[in-house]
Amino acid sequence: MKTDTGWRLFVRTIIARSYPRVIGQQRQKTWIIFEILLPFVSTSGYVFVYRAMQAPQDYIGFAVVGGVMTAFWINVIWAMSAQMYWEKDSGNLALYIMSPTSLMAVLLGMAFGGMFASAIRAVTILILCTWLFHVPFAVSSYGSLIGIFALSMVALYGMGMLFASVFLLWGREAWQLSSMLQEPVYFLSGFYFPVRNFGLAMALVVSLIPLTLGLDAMRQITFSSGRAVRLFSVQSEILALAVLSVTLFAAAKYWLVRMERIAVNEGTLTDRRR
Amino acid sequence: MFNTFRRSFFPAARLGWSVESNWADPFVFFTFSLLKPIAGVLILVFMYQAVSPVGIGSPTYAYIYLGNAFYIYVGAVMAGASYSVLDDRERYRVLKYLYIAPISIPVYLFGRAAARFVTGTAAVVITVAAGIVLFQLPISISSVNWAMLIASLALGVVCLASLGIILGSWTLIIRSQPWFIGEAAAGALYLFSGAIFPITLLPPVLQPIGFVLPMTYWLELTRRALLGNGATAFPVMAAFDNRQLFTILGALTLGLSVLAFLAFGYFDRLAREKGMIDVQSDF
Numbered sequence: 001m002k003t004d005t006g007w008r009l010f011v012r013t014i015i016a017r018s019y020p021r022v023i024g025q026q027r028q029k030t031w032i033i034f035e036i037l038l039p040f041v042s043t044s045g046y047v048f049v050y051r052a053m054q055a056p057q058d059y060i061g062f063a064v065v066g067g068v069m070t071a072f073w074i075n076v077i078w079a080m081s082a083q084m085y086w087e088k089d090s091g092n093l094a095l096y097i098m099s100p101t102s103l104m105a106v107l108l109g110m111a112f113g114g115m116f117a118s119a120i121r122a123v124t125i126l127i128l129c130t131w132l133f134h135v136p137f138a139v140s141s142y143g144s145l146i147g148i149f150a151l152s153m154v155a156l157y158g159m160g161m162l163f164a165s166v167f168l169l170w171g172r173e174a175w176q177l178s179s180m181l182q183e184p185v186y187f188l189s190g191f192y193f194p195v196r197n198f199g200l201a202m203a204l205v206v207s208l209i210p211l212t213l214g215l216d217a218m219r220q221i222t223f224s225s226g227r228a229v230r231l232f233s234v235q236s237e238i239l240a241l242a243v244l245s246v247t248l249f250a251a252a253k254y255w256l257v258r259m260e261r262i263a264v265n266e267g268t269l270t271d272r273r274r
Numbered sequence: 275m276f277n278t279f280r281r282s283f284f285p286a287a288r289l290g291w292s293v294e295s296n297w298a299d300p301f302v303f304f305t306f307s308l309l310k311p312i313a314g315v316l317i318l319v320f321m322y323q324a325v326s327p328v329g330i331g332s333p334t335y336a337y338i339y340l341g342n343a344f345y346i347y348v349g350a351v352m353a354g355a356s357y358s359v360l361d362d363r364e365r366y367r368v369l370k371y372l373y374i375a376p377i378s379i380p381v382y383l384f385g386r387a388a389a390r391f392v393t394g395t396a397a398v399v400i401t402v403a404a405g406i407v408l409f410q411l412p413i414s415i416s417s418v419n420w421a422m423l424i425a426s427l428a429l430g431v432v433c434l435a436s437l438g439i440i441l442g443s444w445t446l447i448i449r450s451q452p453w454f455i456g457e458a459a460a461g462a463l464y465l466f467s468g469a470i471f472p473i474t475l476l477p478p479v480l481q482p483i484g485f486v487l488p489m490t491y492w493l494e495l496t497r498r499a500l501l502g503n504g505a506t507a508f509p510v511m512a513a514f515d516n517r518q519l520f521t522i523l524g525a526l527t528l529g530l531s532v533l534a535f536l537a538f539g540y541f542d543r544l545a546r547e548k549g550m551i552d553v554q555s556d557f
Contacts, residue, residue: 034454041461045470049318049338052471055325063321176298180306183313193321229324 005100013101017109021079022116035071036121040128043067046192047133057136058225059193064129065218066191068122069211072156073185075118080110080160082178084168093168097263103256107164111157138224144234145221151241152214158248159210165255169262190215194229203231210244213237282377286385290354293361294393304396311346311397312404318342318470319409336412336501341469343401344496347434348463348489350394351387353456355438358386359445363553370552380538383442387435402500412501419499422516426495429520429527433488436530443534443541447550463489472510488526491519 004012046063087093096106129135139145167177186192189212195203206212217237219226231237295303318338326332363369372382405411441455448455466473466483473484484490494511498519511519545551 034458038454038457038461041458041465045465046317046321048465048471048475049321050325051475052334052338053322053326055321059321059325176306180309183310183317187313187317187320190320192317193324197320197324 009101010105013105014109014112017106018111018113018116019109021110021113024117032121035074036124036128039067039070039074039121040125042070043125043129044132047129056225057134058223060133061135061137061223062194062219063192064126064133064135065222066186066215067129068126069215070186070191071118071122071125072115072153073189073191073211074182075114076156076160076163077178077181079114080107080157081163081167081181082175083110084164085175088168097260103260104161104253107161107252107256110164111160114160115153115157136224137222140221145218148214148217148221148234148238148241151238151245152210152218155210155241155245155248156214158245158252161252162248162255165252165259168259185209185211188212194219194231196229196231207231207240208244210241210248213241213244217241278376278378279381282379282381283385283388285377286382287388290358290386290389291392294389307393307397308400311343311401314346315339315342315401315405333412333501337472337497338470339405339409339411340402340497340500341493343398343405344493345464345469345489346397346401347391347394347430348469349460350390350397351431351434352438352441352463353460354390355383355387355435356441356445356456356459358383359442363446363551367552367554373551379542380439380443380534383439384435387438391431391435417502419502423496423499425520426492426499426523429523430488430492430496433492433523433527433530436527436534439534440530440537443538446541446545447548449550449553463487466490467493468510469493474510486526488523488530491523491526495519495523 003009043064043066046067047060050059050063084093087096096103130137188206189195189209190198190206191211195206195212195216198206203212213231214237216231217234220230220234232240298306322335322338326335359369362372372379402411402413406413437459441459445455464470466476466480467487467489468484469489473481473490476484491511491514494514495516498516514522
């Protein structure tokens with residue numbers, strides 16, 4: 001029997017691992033409803049808060065864009081970072097490690113599948129909120145917007161792949177840490193408000209989270225008042241996101257190799273009781 | 275009956291506390307318990323500071339801050355009871371053993387909710403204290419109406435626990451993705467109960483939902499107890515005096531307690547018939 005090796009196996013693994021995430025959307029329709037409903041409800045809450053504060057209409061747009069991006073962050077945290085922990089719990093992790101393919105390909109497959117599933121939810125939330133709350137988009141360059149979004153996703157899912165390896169070294173903490181990384185990151189990355197208010201030093205620190213820069217750059221391109229509340233120029237943010245992407249992917253690769261070594265040496269990493 | 279309560283409530287509360295807290299050392303657990311709710315409040319504080327022309331001295335600010343702070347209890351107590359069923363059935367796979375133990379399952383769920391109430395209380399106290407010390411929340415400890423605060427809290431917790439038991443019972447018969455129930459209910463209540471904005475901002479067709487939710491009256495009472503006259507930022511509830519608010523909240527709590535009892539009986543029977551007590555959905 002002829003078997004694939006090298007880059008063919010790598011690509012087939014990516015397709016195989018992303019397949020259940022894409023097809024799963026069709027088989028679990030209630031999941032889609034809830035995953036659209038929950039971010040929509042929380043985004044609506046922030047929109048009404050801005051209305052209660054009599055904020056300019058652009059801020060309602062900021063809240064909507066932030067709410068849309070929560071779909072990706074939730075996916076990265078629960079379906080990337082904590083995924084290896086779930087796989088260990090269900091007994092699949094040992095199979096991944098024993099199989100002749102690369103764990104990097106498995107994680108990339110999760111990322112592509114997750115990105116697709118999250119994109120469906122994000123677009124739906126965006127359309128719903130834009131229609132209901134009359135968001136005043138003033139996109140200056142669609143090309144730049146798509147480019148920045150794509151770059152943000154690369155860096156974000158690179159971070160998810162890194163977390164997936166790191167989280168695996170923990171046990172029950174993985175669940176708690178995933179939960180802990182939601183609201184604090186919404187706050188630190190400025191999902192619902194411009195992070196300019198943090199001051200430069202703090203803003204530099206929180207820029208290590210890819211969505212901080214991605215959101216700030218997208219606001220600048222998407223809203224007329226975006227530049228007035230910007231953190232850095234769009235060009236600087238694109239450069240920083242590119243550096244983050246490369247660094248996070250390299251770190252993810254390093255940790256995956258290390259994790260596989262631990263799995264082989266100690267023989268306990270895949271033990272679901274730990 | 276008392277023995278069954280004692281056997282069910284106290285071990286459940288202790289178990290709940292252990293499940294919540296023993297995954298980390300006390301410092302990490304304490305930090306974890308606070309980070310999430312405080313981050314939620316900080317989002318609102320920075321949103322307010324980013325746009326408000328009147329500054330944080332405005333009563334609107336206190337209204338939003340306190341609503342969000344006390345809403346921590348909703349996620350902790352109400353959604354917590356639903357998560358308990360999920361945890362016990364699917365994660366730790368012990369629900370079937372609990373069912374054959376000589377305990378009352380609704381009282382057990384109430385005990386698990388009580389454990390979450392304790393962790394929630396720590397988060398609420400620190401969030402409000404941080405508001406007073408760091409974010410100029412206009413609360414004077416000497417002018418707080420403590421009797422009103424404690425009474426409204428007690429009613430609110432019973433009400434939330436009853437809602438939690440209803441959701442937990444419902445969770446019993448759901449096979450796939452049951453963890454959404456608690457989150458969806460907490461999210462919906464957040465939107466409709468006027469926790470962070472007055473319900474009059476909602477579309478007119480949705481506003482009546484806010485007026486039938488106990489959280490709306492509970493949050494108003496806690497705000498009045500803490501802020502006194504400063505609780506008039508949004509006069510949605512101005513037509514109601516404190517006695518009327520307590521009466522409505524009390525009636526809704528009683529109704530929900532009865533409903534929780536009935537709901538558990540119904541869903542429990544259904545779950546046994548469908549073999550859902552030990553089902554695993556690989557959530």
